[in-house]
Amino acid sequence: xxxxxxxxxxxxxxxxxxxxxxxxxxxxxxxxxxxxxxxxxxxxxxxxxxxxxxxxxxxxxxxxxxxxxxxxxxxxxxxxxxxxxxxxxxxxxxxxxxxxxxxxxxxxxxxxxxxxxxxxxxxxxxxxxxxxxxxxxxxxxxxxxxxxxxxxxxxxxxxxxxxxxxxxxxxxxxxxxxxxxxxxxxxxxxxxxxxxxxxxxxxxxxxxxxxxxxxxxxxxxxxxxxxxxxxxxxxxxxxxxxxxxxxxxxxxxxxxxxxxxxxxxxxxxxxxxxxxxxxxxxxxxxxxxxxxxxxxxxxxxxxxxxxxxxxxxxxxxxxxxxxxxxxxxxxxxxxxxxxxxxxxx
Amino acid sequence: xxxxxxxxxxxxxxxxxxxxxxxxxxxxxxxxxxxxxxxxxxxxxxxxxxxxxxxxxxxxxxxxxxxxxxxxxxxxxxxxxxxxxxxxxxxxxxxxxxxxxxxxxxxxxxxxxxxxxxxxxxxxxxxxxxxxxxxxxxxxxxxxxxxxxxxxxxxxxxxxxxxxxxxxxxxxxxxxxxxxxxxxxxxxxxxxxxxxxxxxxxxxxxxxxxxxxxxxxxxxxxxxxxxxxxxxxxxxxxxxxxxxxxxxxxxxxxxxxxxxxxxxxxxxxxxxxxxxxxxxxxxxxxxxxxxxxxxxxxxxxxxxxxxxxxxxxxxxxxxxxxxxxxxxxxxxxxxxxxxxxxxxxxxxxxxxxxxxxxxxxxxxxxxxxxxxxxxxxxxxxxxxxxxxxxxxxxxxxxxxxxxxxxxxxxxxxxxxxxxxxxxxxxxxxxxxxxxxxxxxxxxxxxxxx
Numbered sequence: 001x002x003x004x005x006x007x008x009x010x011x012x013x014x015x016x017x018x019x020x021x022x023x024x025x026x027x028x029x030x031x032x033x034x035x036x037x038x039x040x041x042x043x044x045x046x047x048x049x050x051x052x053x054x055x056x057x058x059x060x061x062x063x064x065x066x067x068x069x070x071x072x073x074x075x076x077x078x079x080x081x082x083x084x085x086x087x088x089x090x091x092x093x094x095x096x097x098x099x100x101x102x103x104x105x106x107x108x109x110x111x112x113x114x115x116x117x118x119x120x121x122x123x124x125x126x127x128x129x130x131x132x133x134x135x136x137x138x139x140x141x142x143x144x145x146x147x148x149x150x151x152x153x154x155x156x157x158x159x160x161x162x163x164x165x166x167x168x169x170x171x172x173x174x175x176x177x178x179x180x181x182x183x184x185x186x187x188x189x190x191x192x193x194x195x196x197x198x199x200x201x202x203x204x205x206x207x208x209x210x211x212x213x214x215x216x217x218x219x220x221x222x223x224x225x226x227x228x229x230x231x232x233x234x235x236x237x238x239x240x241x242x243x244x245x246x247x248x249x250x251x252x253x254x255x256x257x258x259x260x261x262x263x264x265x266x267x268x269x270x271x272x273x274x275x276x277x278x279x280x281x282x283x284x285x286x287x288x289x290x291x292x293x294x295x296x297x298x299x300x301x302x303x304x305x306x307x308x309x310x311x312x313x314x315x316x317x318x319x320x321x322x323x324x325x326x327x328x329x330x331x332x333x334x335x336x337x338x339x340x341x342x343x344x345x
Numbered sequence: 346x347x348x349x350x351x352x353x354x355x356x357x358x359x360x361x362x363x364x365x366x367x368x369x370x371x372x373x374x375x376x377x378x379x380x381x382x383x384x385x386x387x388x389x390x391x392x393x394x395x396x397x398x399x400x401x402x403x404x405x406x407x408x409x410x411x412x413x414x415x416x417x418x419x420x421x422x423x424x425x426x427x428x429x430x431x432x433x434x435x436x437x438x439x440x441x442x443x444x445x446x447x448x449x450x451x452x453x454x455x456x457x458x459x460x461x462x463x464x465x466x467x468x469x470x471x472x473x474x475x476x477x478x479x480x481x482x483x484x485x486x487x488x489x490x491x492x493x494x495x496x497x498x499x500x501x502x503x504x505x506x507x508x509x510x511x512x513x514x515x516x517x518x519x520x521x522x523x524x525x526x527x528x529x530x531x532x533x534x535x536x537x538x539x540x541x542x543x544x545x546x547x548x549x550x551x552x553x554x555x556x557x558x559x560x561x562x563x564x565x566x567x568x569x570x571x572x573x574x575x576x577x578x579x580x581x582x583x584x585x586x587x588x589x590x591x592x593x594x595x596x597x598x599x600x601x602x603x604x605x606x607x608x609x610x611x612x613x614x615x616x617x618x619x620x621x622x623x624x625x626x627x628x629x630x631x632x633x634x635x636x637x638x639x640x641x642x643x644x645x646x647x648x649x650x651x652x653x654x655x656x657x658x659x660x661x662x663x664x665x666x667x668x669x670x671x672x673x674x675x676x677x678x679x680x681x682x683x684x685x686x687x688x689x690x691x692x693x694x695x696x697x698x699x700x701x702x703x704x705x706x707x708x709x710x711x712x713x714x715x716x717x718x719x720x721x722x723x724x725x726x727x728x729x730x731x732x733x734x735x736x737x738x739x740x741x742x743x744x745x746x747x748x749x750x751x752x753x754x755x756x757x758x759x760x761x762x763x764x765x766x767x768x769x770x771x772x773x774x775x776x777x778x779x780x781x782x783x784x785x786x787x788x789x790x791x792x793x794x
Binding site for chain 1: 514516537538699700704705706707711713717740741745746747
């Protein structure tokens with residue numbers, strides 16, 4: 001079995017394993033981020049280029065470095081291979097460039113995007129991105145197309161990872177959508193405006209790394225970090241029935257598949273489980289879902305959100321006090337006092 | 346040194362276009378004797394010792410490429426001829442295919458015999474539809490004469506040859522995108538590895554070679570690999586077709602002996618370009634098709650160290666991409682001092698933006714971003730920071746993409762700005778001059794005071 005060294009950690013893996021999967025076996029921060037690779041989808045990967053790594057030595061027999069950075073998701077390991085990810089400044093620099101390219105035409109509408117909080121691109125941009133965009137051109141936009149009652153498609157947010165195309169091909173049976181056009185005007189579209197309505201088509205929502213495909217039945221219902229994810233199951237003849245119910249009190253706001261540490265679903269779920277079982281009684285509850293302690297969902301808030309809330313409450317209290325005083329003084333000017341008093345108050 | 350005509354010996358002879366005429370010129374006789382007397386391995390050895398380098402642009406040694414073929418596999422092997430010549434400035438393969446179709450067929454027979462391909466393909470650029478007809482006619486003639494099909498030349502070996510038209514995309518010249526197109530799918534480059542020599546057409550071991558490379562193979566076998574290696578200056582062996590265009594008096598396809606013709610001579614000799622077309626001095630040269638770095642005239646004629654440059658892979662690459670370039674596919678274009686380099690670069694960037702397949706993010710987003718910035722600079726609305734930003738974007742694309750199209754889009758940008766930065770700055774500083782339609786010259790070349 002080939003032995004490979006990634007960022008100084010040595011591991012033995014099966015022949016033919018990709019560098020990325022070898023790194024995932026080691027785990028931790030040295031795992032390259034992925035936006036398009038999905039281990040459950042055949043043929044995925046190689047497109048987003050965020051998982052680029054530096055191969056310092058190709059193998060024990062050939063210890064020369066590879067001239068270019070390699071996509072770790074599609075490069076197989078060789079015995080004696082030495083790989084640098086976080087330890088190579090070249091890789092980090094290239095990754096910064098890739099994030100900038102991915103965000104170039106991304107609308108950055110996170111405040112109104114349902115994916116915010118569980119978005120791969122958001123996480124990637126926090127870790128590897130620039131603080132400001134250098135692009136001063138208008139962003140690329142597409143007309144909105146309707147792909148059915150249950151799935152919302154926002155193509156402006158799409159980063160063309162092709163995951164949904166592979167999912168529709170391999171999981172949902174037949175696909176009616178694909179990538180049309182080429183270059184920067186390539187777009188996800190459906191053939192003659194048909195809708196996605198196979199029994200498994202809802203899985204495209206889970207594989208989407210950004211907010212391009214979201215659940216229409218839970219649209220604008222809640223921010224994900226205000227919901228409590230619970231492991232649930234049911235008896236379903238179409239799928240495994242193992243899912244996550246996102247709860248607000250007693251109410252099931254949305255249902256998703258169970259996702260592992262790398263954001264990949266553990267088992268596909270069918271559309272009736274995802275979109276129709278919104279009743280608590282329809283599910284058997286197992287336990288609260290394990291979530292990363294430092295994630296937005298684990299924290300139950302964005303960092304600094306409490307502070308913001310306190311400021312807002314202060315303002316509301318000050319405003320109420322001023323208007324009460326104003327009313328007591330018999331003034332008809334509404335809030336009466338000057339705005340500066342409100343802010344300092 | 347005058348042209349050394351080997352591949353193009355009969356290019357101007359109308360007889361060469363039909364099978365009968367080609368036979369009168371001595372065609373197919375060698376092929377017959379090769380098939381009857383040589384073994385595939387000995388042909389491979391000859392090609393290896395000839396030092397023939399791939400003529401498609403990368404200059405990868407052909408014998409080495411053939412040796413990568415997966416010989417343990419029990420799947421059929423394929424040879425695909427890449428006639429998807431779409432690089433701006435390159436029109437040499439067209440010359441061979443339209444004037445010497447039987448020479449290419451001979452090359453395909455011999456190369457396929459060496460590789461062990463029983464069915465080979467010639468993939469022709471979609472815009473070359475008339476060439477497709479020429480090749481189809483020639484192949485029909487060869488089938489009728491028993492040079493293709495079952496038991497060719499009575500040697501007991503079966504061989505089929507097909508022509509396939511592209512659908513008009515530059516990216517289909519990339520070998521894996523070409524294979525996708527040949528299989529009937531959208532021409533997107535594949536993720537490598539696996540390389541085509543292991544898993545290519547229909548998942549079988551496949552060799553993809555340029556038209557010019559394949560056309561040279563019968564000559565190598567006829568004269569012997571070592572004799573071929575004696576032509577040119579090692580390691581640039583043999584002859585190379587150069588398609589010259591631009592502000593020169595005699596644009597056209599020329600065959601040179603590699604390393605024996607100086608760049609100066611190539612530009613000014615009556616045997617080749619014949620000097621400037623309108624009396625204006627030359628300003629810049631792109632030596633090997635639009636993808637390679639541009640060079641100002643002085644760096645094209647002499648290296649940074651002052652050594653005269655020769656037309657060969659090594660000499661043109663002297664100085665790396667800082668002060669050198671690459672022979673590429675041999676699409677040489679020459680620009681005189683009336684050319685605006687900003688406009689020229691914008692034109693190239695527009696091409697790459699249009700032709701990017703859109704699979705990988707650096708190329709998809711980067712080519713479009715660079716084109717927008719260049720359009721703005723060309724219109725006189727750019728900022729000085731845009732120039733540095735362009736260089737940075739090109740660095741972020743280079744080497745980080747699935748296929749070489751990203752590099753091909755990045756290199757012209759970096760080199761135009763490296764060598765002609767003053768013109769870009771001129772566009773920012775004097776926008777009113779740029780907008781004047783009579784203002785043709787981008788910027789006066791700064792002279793040391």
